Each structure stands twice: as C-alpha cells, then as structure tokens.
Amino acid sequence: MKRRYLATLLLVLGLTAAVGPAAIAADLNDVGFLDQSALGNLPAFVAANQQLAAYKSQLNGQFANAMRGARKDADKQRISLQFQQEFSDKQNELVGPLYQRTQLAIANVSSAHKLSIVVDKRIVIYGGQDITSDVISAVRSAAAVPPPAASPPPSAIGFVDQSALANSNDVKSASSQLQQFQTAQQPIYAKRFKDATNDVAKQQVMADYNKAISDEQNKLLKPLIDQTKNATASVARSKNLLLVIDRADVVFGGTDITQDVQNALNK
Amino acid sequence: MSKMLLTNRLYLPKLKLCQLKSQSAIAVLLTAVLCGCSHVDVHSATVRGVAYVRVDDVIKHHPLYPQLDQLNNAIAAINFEASLPHAPLTPAQIAAQTKDLNAQLQAAQTRANAIIGAKQQQYGQQEHDAEVAAVKAAGIDPAAAGLGQSMNATSAQQAQAAAAAAQQGYAAYQQGVIAQDNAAMQSISQQLAKAADDKLRARAEEYQQNESDLSLKLAQEDSPQRLSLRTQLSTLALSTDQRKSVNDQLAALDKKEADQINALRTEDAAALAAYRAQLGAQTSAQIRSQQTAIQAQTGAKLAQRRNAVGAQLRGLGAAPVPTVSLPPDLRRRLEQIHQQYAAKFQADAQQAVEEYQATKSDLDAQFSALHGQGTTATGAAAVQLRDLQKRQVQLQGQIQDQIQREAVRLAKQKGFSLVLDDVQAANGGYDLTNDLIADLESQHE
Numbered sequence: 093m094k095r096r097y098l099a100t101l102l103l104v105l106g107l108t109a110a111v112g113p114a115a116i117a118a119d120l121n122d123v124g125f126l127d128q129s130a131l132g133n134l135p136a137f138v139a140a141n142q143q144l145a146a147y148k149s150q151l152n153g154q155f156a157n158a159m160r161g162a163r164k165d166a167d168k169q170r171i172s173l174q175f176q177q178e179f180s181d182k183q184n185e186l187v188g189p190l191y192q193r194t195q196l197a198i199a200n201v202s203s204a205h206k207l208s209i210v211v212d213k214r215i216v217i218y219g220g221q222d223i224t225s226d227v228i229s230a231v232r233s234a235a236a237v238p239p240p241a242a243s244p245p246p247s248a249i250g251f252v253d254q255s256a257l258a259n260s261n262d263v264k265s266a267s268s269q270l271q272q273f274q275t276a277q278q279p280i281y282a283k284r285f286k287d288a289t290n291d292v293a294k295q296q297v298m299a300d301y302n303k304a305i306s307d308e309q310n311k312l313l314k315p316l317i318d319q320t321k322n323a324t325a326s327v328a329r330s331k332n333l334l335l336v337i338d339r340a341d342v343v344f345g346g347t348d349i350t351q352d353v354q355n356a357l358n359k
Numbered sequence: 360m361s362k363m364l365l366t367n368r369l370y371l372p373k374l375k376l377c378q379l380k381s382q383s384a385i386a387v388l389l390t391a392v393l394c395g396c397s398h399v400d401v402h403s404a405t406v407r408g409v410a411y412v413r414v415d416d417v418i419k420h421h422p423l424y425p426q427l428d429q430l431n432n433a434i435a436a437i438n439f440e441a442s443l444p445h446a447p448l449t450p451a452q453i454a455a456q457t458k459d460l461n462a463q464l465q466a467a468q469t470r471a472n473a474i475i476g477a478k479q480q481q482y483g484q485q486e487h488d489a490e491v492a493a494v495k496a497a498g499i500d501p502a503a504a505g506l507g508q509s510m511n512a513t514s515a516q517q518a519q520a521a522a523a524a525a526q527q528g529y530a531a532y533q534q535g536v537i538a539q540d541n542a543a544m545q546s547i548s549q550q551l552a553k554a555a556d557d558k559l560r561a562r563a564e565e566y567q568q569n570e571s572d573l574s575l576k577l578a579q580e581d582s583p584q585r586l587s588l589r590t591q592l593s594t595l596a597l598s599t600d601q602r603k604s605v606n607d608q609l610a611a612l613d614k615k616e617a618d619q620i621n622a623l624r625t626e627d628a629a630a631l632a633a634y635r636a637q638l639g640a641q642t643s644a645q646i647r648s649q650q651t652a653i654q655a656q657t658g659a660k661l662a663q664r665r666n667a668v669g670a671q672l673r674g675l676g677a678a679p680v681p682t683v684s685l686p687p688d689l690r691r692r693l694e695q696i697h698q699q700y701a702a703k704f705q706a707d708a709q710q711a712v713e714e715y716q717a718t719k720s721d722l723d724a725q726f727s728a729l730h731g732q733g734t735t736a737t738g739a740a741a742v743q744l745r746d747l748q749k750r751q752v753q754l755q756g757q758i759q760d761q762i763q764r765e766a767v768r769l770a771k772q773k774g775f776s777l778v779l780d781d782v783q784a785a786n787g788g789y790d791l792t793n794d795l796i797a798d799l800e801s802q803h804e
Contacts, residue, residue, distance in 0.1 A: 118407070119401075119402055119407050119408030119409075119776045120407045120408055120409050120776065120777055121408075121776060121777075123777055146663075146666070149658075149659040149662050149663070150659065150663075152655045152656075152659055153655065153656050153659045156651075156652030156653075156655055156656060157652075159648075159652065160649070160652065211779070214780075215779050215780045215781045216777075216778075216779060216780075217412055217414075217763060217766045217767065217770070217778040217779065217780055218766060218767045218770040218771075218775065218777065218778035219408075219770070219775065219776045219777035219778060220777050248407070248787075251783075252783055252784075254783070281439075282439075282443050285436075285439060285440065285443070286443075291433070291436070294436045294440070295429070295432040295433055295436050297436070298432045298433075298435045298436040298439060299432050301439070302432070302435065321783070321784055324783055324784035325784040325785070325786060328784050328785070328786035329786045332786075333786055333787075334405075334407060334409055334785070334786060334787040334788050335409065335411060335779065335782050335784070335785050335786070335787070335788050336782065336783045336784040336785070336786075337779065337781065337782055337783055338781060338783055341781060
C-alpha cells in the first residue's frame with residue numbers, strides 16, 4: 093500500500109513537472125522600456141534638431157520663392173519633391189549618425205538585458221525594465237558602441253503599423269466621407285452657434301456638434317476599426333502572441349504582424 | 360503570490376482530512392493546488408504576469424471626467440468660433456490690438472532686461488568680492504591688482520544697455536518686416552484682383568460681341584422676308600385681315616430673332632457668372648497661397664533675428680578678470696572665480712531669455728492671427744482659451760496621475776509584473792480596465 097502511494101505521488105510529481113512548464117509559462121520579464129523624450133533632450137540631439145529647424149526655416153523661404161515662379165502643376169510637384177529631398181538629405185546628415193548610434197546603443201543594451209522588445213515609456217504603467225540610463229550612457233560615451241551580442245529573441249508581444257492599416261482604400265474612403273460630413277455640418281452648427289446667447293448654450297451646441305461627428309464616425313469608421321481589431325486578434329492567436337501594440341510605441345524588437353493583418357483583412 | 364500561498368495553506372490540510380480514495384482525483388487536486396489557481400490566475404500561461412489598461416475608457420469613468428468634458432467643450436467652442444468666417448476687423452481695431460500686443464512685448468523685453476541686468480549686477484558684485492578676498496588672502500593689495508570698486512557695476516550697466524538696445528532693435532525690425540510684408544501682400548492682392556477683373560471684362564466683351572454678331576446674322580438672314588412683308592404693307596390694296604396677317608408675320612420674325620438672342624444672352628450670363636466664380640476662387644487661392652508664403656517668410660525672418668538677439672543676450676557674460684601681474688596660483692584661482700560666476704549668470708540669463716522667448720512666441724502667434732486673419736482665437740478669447748487649456752491640462756494630469764497610482768497599486772496587489780496601456784489587441788494578458796474603473800468609482804462613492 094505504501095509502495096503504491098509512493099508510486100502515485102511520483103506519478104503526480106512527474107505529471108506536474110512535465111505539464112507545469114507548458115501550462116505555467118514563465119511571467120513575461122523580457123520587456124524593456126525607454127524614455128525617448130529623455131533621449132531627445134540630450135544636448136547632441138537638441139543641437140542637431142535646432143540646426144535642422146534653422147535649415148527648414150531657411151528652406152521654407154526658398155521653397156515659397158520657387159513655387160511662386162512655377163506655373164504648371166508638374167513644375168510645382170517637381171519643386172516639392174526637390175525640396176523634400178533636400179530636407180531629407182540634411183536630416184540624414186545632421187541626425188542620421190546620432191540616430192544610428194542610438195539604435196546601436198539600444199540594440200546593445202537590449203541584448204545585454206536579454207530583452208525581446210523595448211517599448212516607449214509612455215505606454216508602460218507598471219513594471220518592465222527601464223533601459224533609459226544605460227542607453228543614454230552608451231550614446232554619450234566617447235567610445236564606439238559595439239554591435240549587439242545577439243539579435244532579439246522572439247517576443248510574445250507583437251505590433252502592427254496602424255498608419256499602414258489606415259492607408260487602406262476602405263479607411264481612406266470612410267475618412268473622406270467623414271470629412272465631407274463634417275464640412276456639411278459646420279455651417280449648420282455655425283448658425284446655431286451664432287444664435288446661442290451665452291457660453292452654456294454655445295457649449296451645448298459644441299457638445300451636439302461633437303456628438304453628431306462622433307455618431308457619424310461610429311457609423312463609418314467603427315466597423316472598419318472593429319474588423320481590423322478582430323483580424324489583429326486572430327493573427328495574434330495564430331502566432332501565439334500575448335498582446336499586440338502599435339508600431340509607433342515600439343522602440344526595438346517585437347514581432348511585426350502588419351503584413352499578416354493586412355492579408356487577413358484582404359481575404 | 361501571497362494569495363497562492365494562502366490557497367495552498369488552506370487546501371493542503373483539507374486534502375489530508377478528506378481521505379480521498381481515488382488516486383486520480385488526488386492527482387488532479389494536487390496539480391491544481393501546485394499551480395496556485397486563484398481568482399485572477401496572474402501566472403497562468405495565458406496571462407504570464409501581464410495586464411493592460413484601456414486608459415481612455417477609464418478616464419471616461421473617472422468622477423472628474425464631467426468637468427474635463429466641460430472644459431473640452433468650452434475649448435472646442437472657442438476654437439470653433441475662431442474658425443468661423445468673421446467680419447474683417449477695421450484698420451482701427453487692428454491698430455488697437457497691435458498696439459496692445461506691442462505693449463505686452465515691450466513689457467516682456469523690459470522684464471527680461473531688468474532680470475538680466477539685476478543678475479549681472481548681483482553676480483558681478485559677488486565675483487568682485489570673491490576676487491578681492493582671494494587677492495587679500497594672497498597678501499596683495501586689491502587696488503594694486505586692478506580690482507576697482509565700480510568696475511563690475513559699469514560692466515553690468517553696459518551689458519544691460521546692450522541688451523535693451525538689442526531688444527529694441529528687434530522690436531523695430533519686427534514692425535518693419537511685418538509692415539513690408541503687409542504692403543507686399545496688399546500689392547499682390549491688388550494685382551491679382553486686377554488681373555481677374557481684366558479677364559472677366561475680356562470674357563464679357565467677347566460674349567457681347569457674340570450676341571451682336573448673332574443679332575446681325577439673324578437680321579441679315581431675315582432681311583429678304585422682312586423687306587417683302589414691309590413692301591406688302593406699303594400697298595393700299597390689302598384688306599384688314601391681310602394687313603393683320605402681315606403684321607403678325609413681322610412680329611413673329613422679330614420674336615424669333617429676340618428669342619434666339621435672349622437665349623444666347625441667358626447662356627452667356629450663366630457662363631459669365633460661372634467664370635466670375637471660378638476667377639474668384641482662383642484669385643482667393645492665389646492670394647491665400649501668396650499670403651502663406653509671405654507669412655512663412657516673415658516668420659523665418661523674425662525667427663532668424665530672434666535667434667540672433669537671443670544669442671546676443673546669452674553672450675553677455677560677466678566682466679573679464681584683471682590682467683595685472685599676479686602669481687600663477689592666484690591667477691588660476693581668479694579664473695576659477697570668474698568661471699564660477701559666469702556660469703551662474705549664464706544659467707540665470709538663459710532662463711530669463713527662455714521665459715522672454717516663450718512670451719514672445721505666444722505674442723507672435725496672436726500677432727500672426729491678427730494680421731493673417733487666421734483661425735486661432737485672439738484678444739480676450741485667446742486669454743480665455745489659454746486659461747481653459749491650462750486648467751484642462753492640469754485636470755487631465757490629475758486624472759491620469761490618479762489612474763496611474765491606482766493601476767500600480769492594483770498591479771502590485773494582484774501580482775502582475777507588467778501593465779501596459781494602448782494595447783491594440785489581446786490574445787492573453789489580463790484586462791485590468793474594469794477592476795480599475797470599479798476601484799476608482801468605489802473611492803469616490
């Protein structure tokens with residue numbers, strides 16, 4: 093009897109050991125975050141951005157002069173592209189090396205901390221590993237930043253590029269309809285607004301106007317948003333991702349599922 | 360974790376007491392206990408210690424949200440009102456508001472100059488005193504070392520005067536640039552309007568010529584018939600009925616011609632109206648485009664000069680150290696003292712300049728809105744808007760801070776290791792939103 097009991101206990105412990113790791117997956121501790129605003133306040137970035145702003149201001153004047161002389165749309169387009177290119181070149185020249193150094197520093201620190209993803213600080217409410225000071229030290233250091241020891245491991249957190257998804261024809265069309273609706277509503281509410289005799293009445297008109305726009309937005313855009321959310325959740329399930337965040341909030345690493353979501357939406 | 364331990368403590372004795380015969384049941388229960396199942400299974404495979412909060416939803420349930428919503432509506436109302444087409448301001452109104460803005464700018468300049476001057480004086484004196492003390496400590500007569508009593512005060516006055524001159528120069532430059540650009544804009548607008556009038560006049564003349572041509576053509580075409588009818592009328596042998604018939608035919612001929620000419624005139628009038636509207640739209644667009652370009656140029660010129668003035672102000676350091684022959688150690692000490700006070704002055708001056716620039720940017724925006732008839736609120740509405748925006752930012756911050764605090768407290772209480780906001784989709788993790796809403800609501804009940 094005693095032997096049988098021991099055998100059962102061993103079986104239970106064995107079962108727990110075998111099933112445990114899969115069922116009790118470890119808590120997610122490979123998520124880091126970075127305070128990008130602190131990084132942007134580094135003197136090197138501030139100086140580069142000031143130079144870029146001064147250049148842009150100068151370029152704006154030249155652009156306005158050039159556009160004044162352009163007669164045809166094709167000329168205007170050519171001038172626009174030319175100035176965009178000039179600005180982009182200057183941006184690369186001034187900020188590019190700093191940006192590359194920062195990216196390398198982030199990759200290096202992430203690798204040292206064994207992080208699978210680094211997100212922006214503003215989406216972290218609690219927890220996560222703050223790598224801001226390490227990254228700032230690496231960026232400020234006079235020494236060259238070494239390449240990361242390893243590429244980031246697969247992350248349980250995925251991301252989608254919301255701006256890419258918002259570029260679909262359906263979303264563009266719905267946004268355009270919403271814009272038209274808003275344009276049509278403005279004069280109606282402007283009249284009501286002018287007729288309103290006091291601040292309270294004016295605020296009520298605003299509340300009504302906002303509600304009208306919000307209702308129309310729900311009618312036109314919400315179904316598309318829901319559809320996108322469902323597709324994103326479905327892809328997250330198929331890829332065994334825990335959460336999906338917006339690409340804009342990802343600093344480094346993570347699993348990009350934008351294309352998969354686009355494919356799911358196009359089915 | 361504490362919840363899990365508590366669960367273990369409660370269940371294990373029960374297992375012993377129950378004397379369960381079924382070994383499979385024991386296995387299941389023991390596994391469950393070892394897994395530490397609780398209400399929120401924070402460490403399960405689907406949660407993995409991660410939670411997320413839909414902060415926007417929580418904000419809407421916050422007890423202070425109605426106040427925030429009211430502020431948002433009030434801000435939206437001012438912005439909406441500013442975006443509506445207004446009767447243009449009279450030159451007198453523009454002049455009065457411009458005068459007010461210039462007075463505010465002048466006051467900001469004076470304030471910045473006074474602060475910089477006072478700091479210069481203060482640090483100059485402190486530096487002087489420290490230098491005198493250092494020289495005395497070295498056993499040297501301060502007067503022999505060139506450390507006069509009034510040296511730094513003079514330097515401070517000169518610096519203050521230079522700062523005031525730089526600011527006044529900037530104000531004059533700003534007025535000059537804006538006046539020039541306004542004149543240029545007025546001239547361009549007049550030229551564009553004249554060009555549009557010329558085009559419209561040419562088109563109207565063209566239509567009138569077409570109508571005249573048609574009239575002539577119809578008259579020529581009908582000329583034989585009309586001549587024949589008039590000839591018939593001149594004969595006396597016609598009966599009354601025959602005469603009436605000929606008159607009717609002549610009238611019908613006139614009517615036919617008049618109808619065709621009127622139809623063309625109506626068509627031309629419509630085309631001319633459409634052309635007028637088209638020209639109006641084109642001219643307005645061109646004027647707007649030119650206005651934008653000129654305003655951008657104005658902004659660029661002013662920014663460039665403002666930066667130059669800022670650099671000039673920042674460059675106003677404390678007085679240089681005396682250059683009499685002194686021992687090397689004392690020289691180094693005096694240089695250190697100078698660097699120390701120069702750095703303090705630079706920091707304070709920088710702050711004064713930044714405060715001035717912030718006020719200046721604000722006034723510039725109001726100035727642009729006033730002269731460019733932009734879509735931002737001006738005058739009393741702008742003051743009200745700034746006040747509301749300040750309150751809105753404070754209230755929103757207060758709400759978000761409380762949400763953050765409570766979310767952190769809940770996360771710790773439930774044992775989460777990571778809580779995120781702004782999640783697009785969730786295949787796992789725990790949605791802490793409703794717990795947080797309930798928590799906040801219970802605190803304010």
